[in-house]
Amino acid sequence: xxxxxxGQPHRRDRRxxxxxxxxxxxxxxxxxWFIIMGIFEIIGGLAExxxxxxxxxxxxxxxxxxxxxxxxxxxxxxxxxxx
Numbered sequence: 595x596x597x598x599x600x601g602q603p604h605r606r607d608r609r610x611x612x613x614x615x616x617x618x619x620x621x622x623x624x625x626x627w628f629i630i631m632g633i634f635e636i637i638g639g640l641a642e643x644x645x646x647x648x649x650x651x652x653x654x655x656x657x658x659x660x661x662x663x664x665x666x667x668x669x670x671x672x673x674x675x676x677x
Contacts, residue, residue, distance in 0.1 A: 650665075653665060657669065
């Protein structure tokens with residue numbers, strides 16, 4: 595009853611409540627996390643596309659092309675791949 599008169603509530607009456615501001619901060623941090631993970635996924639995909647092994651550059655040269663998409667198109671034209 596002390597808490598009704600302005601005193602401190604008894605230990606058993608105290609509840610842990612997460613303030614709305616903490617929830618907002620958590621939501622922002624989660625949003626940032628998902629954005630960062632998306633950026634890493636994009637960078638990883640770009641890195642895969644940009645990496646060329648010595649064999650790929652040799653194949654590109656033999657096909658007379660300079661990119662993966664051109665190599666695929668040219669290979670289909672030559673009947674090396676089915677499209």
